[in-house]
Amino acid sequence: xxxxxxxxxxxxxxxxxxxxxxQTTVTGNLNISYKTGSLDKAASQVNGGRGFxxxxxxxxxxxxxxxxxxxxxxxxxxxxxxxxxxxxFNENVYIDFIAGNTTLTIGADHIQNSDRTLASGIGMEAQxxxxxxxxxxxxxxxxxxxxxQSYGFGVMQTIPNIGKVSVLYVPTExxxxxxxxxxxxxxxxxxxxxxxxxxxxxxxKGLNAHAFRSVKDSTAGSxxxxxxxxxxxxxxxxxxxxxxxxxxxxxxxxKDELSAKSAGxxxxxxxxxxxxxxxxxxVNPNLSISANYTKSDKEGxxxxxxxxxxxxxxxxxxxxxxxxxxYSKLTDYTGTAxxxxxxxxxxxxxxx
Numbered sequence: 001x002x003x004x005x006x007x008x009x010x011x012x013x014x015x016x017x018x019x020x021x022x023q024t025t026v027t028g029n030l031n032i033s034y035k036t037g038s039l040d041k042a043a044s045q046v047n048g049g050r051g052f053x054x055x056x057x058x059x060x061x062x063x064x065x066x067x068x069x070x071x072x073x074x075x076x077x078x079x080x081x082x083x084x085x086x087x088x089f090n091e092n093v094y095i096d097f098i099a100g101n102t103t104l105t106i107g108a109d110h111i112q113n114s115d116r117t118l119a120s121g122i123g124m125e126a127q128x129x130x131x132x133x134x135x136x137x138x139x140x141x142x143x144x145x146x147x148x149q150s151y152g153f154g155v156m157q158t159i160p161n162i163g164k165v166s167v168l169y170v171p172t173e174x175x176x177x178x179x180x181x182x183x184x185x186x187x188x189x190x191x192x193x194x195x196x197x198x199x200x201x202x203x204x205k206g207l208n209a210h211a212f213r214s215v216k217d218s219t220a221g222s223x224x225x226x227x228x229x230x231x232x233x234x235x236x237x238x239x240x241x242x243x244x245x246x247x248x249x250x251x252x253x254x255k256d257e258l259s260a261k262s263a264g265x266x267x268x269x270x271x272x273x274x275x276x277x278x279x280x281x282x283v284n285p286n287l288s289i290s291a292n293y294t295k296s297d298k299e300g301x302x303x304x305x306x307x308x309x310x311x312x313x314x315x316x317x318x319x320x321x322x323x324x325x326x327y328s329k330l331t332d333y334t335g336t337a338x339x340x341x342x343x344x345x346x347x348x349x350x351x352x
Contacts (some may be wrong), residue, residue: 028058033347037133040340048240049133055081059092071098094152101158103249111156112166112199113148114212118239119252119276121211121290123326123345129311130330134341137333138298138307140254140274144214144235147173163200163209170194191217193233206243212236233257239276246283252276271296286317298322303335321350 036050061075077091090203094107105111117125127139152170159165173193193216201207216233219314234257241250254274280290312330324344330341 003005008148009258022036023064024060024062026058027132027352028056029349029351030057031055031347031349033345035129035343035345037130037341037343039134042339051132053132055079057091066097067175072096073098101160103158104181105156106152106156108151109149111148111154112164112197113146113168114143114195114197114214114235114237115146115148116210116237116239117141117252117254117276118208118210118241119250119278119292119294121278121280121311122288122315123236123290123311123324123347125276126292126294126296126307126311126328126330126333129309129345130333133343134330134333137296137330138272138303138335139294139296139309139333140256140272142235143212143237143254143256144195145173145193145216145233146235147214147216148193149297150193159200161203163198163202165172166195166197166199168195168197193217207240208242209240211238223309227298241278245252246281248278248280248282250276250278250280251329288315289313290315298335305332305335305337307331307333307335309333320352321348323348 013083031054033053034050035053036048038048057077057079059075059077061073063071063073066072071324073096074094076089076093078088079091082089089190092107094105094110096110097104123129125139125141127137127141130137130139147322148168149169150170150173152168153216154166154168156164156166170193173190191212195212195214197210197212199210201209212235214235234255237252239252241248252275254272254276256272256330274294276292276294278290278292280288283286290313292311292313294307294311296307297303298307300303308331309328310331311326313324313326315325318321326343326345328341328343328345331342333339333341
């Protein structure tokens with residue numbers, strides 16, 4: 001990534017202009033993808049489609065020293081995912097206050113969080129592969145209500161040679177919603193939430209691990225949701241991968257306690273438990289291949305079958321540009337037997 005120093009004409013007249021110019025960097029990434037899918041929802045209902053997708057993102061970041069001796073970092077990103085409106089400026093928004101191994105942060109979509117997996121292999125997870133092709137499946141991407149997408153307060157503590165522990169508190173869990181100006185606020189119909197997590201390797205070379213638990217308070221009797229939520233909404237994400245030489249093996253467990261989904265949300269009853277397994281092999285420094293198996297089990301009489309995904313991926317590095325390809329066979333992806341899909345995903349990715 002190249003560092004771009006902003007000129008005074010771009011920064012404008014500020015009290016800290018000279019400091020901001022020296023510390024500011026602009027980076028970004030661009031993804032252009034092609035996806036095609038073939039669906040079989042029943043014996044007599046076959047459908048499919050194909051098309052291009054894109055994502056562009058610019059990251060503006062600044063860091064330096066405070067006058068009390070602490071360090072700080074601040075930034076935001078502009079993301080256009082397809083034809084994005086409304087949340088264009090709510091990507092990775094943060095101001096960090098750093099004292100040694102401790103970081104206090106305010107913002108959204110910045111602190112380490114549960115929106116991750118270690119077992120997708122090369123490319124995307126099952127639900128992301130399905131997106132736009134076959135509607136909504138029961139595979140999990142982000143557990144719980146994905147509270148890190150909302151504005152809140154957090155702290156991260158680095159434990160040397162072990163990893164980072166984090167706590168995030170969100171006063172109003174409403175994804176990407178900071179609809180007030182800096183002079184007022186707009187209260188949503190959502191309640192508060194918190195998430196605790198760990199990311200690290202416990203001092204073991206080749207190991208990566210994470211564990212997250214998020215809880216969103218119920219809203220019964222407190223705010224007008226149309227349909228009251230009578231239980232807390234809980235998400236769990238635990239994963240680990242280990243690399244030895246050219247081979248990496250990984251496992252990820254996710255659980256969504258969806259009995260607490262609010263009105264207008266996705267499924268309103270039945271917990272989902274998901275297991276993901278992956279193995280990747282680096283053929284050479286530029287070429288890698290992977291295989292993934294995902295199984296998602298949703299409770300409830302309406303979900304008689306487990307959703308399954310078998311995916312192979314390939315990635316090739318051309319230096320500044322990477323080429324990614326995936327093929328996935330998704331079986332019973334809505335929890336109903338016979339609802340299947342075949343998906344091919346191709347993408348060119350670059351960063352600058």
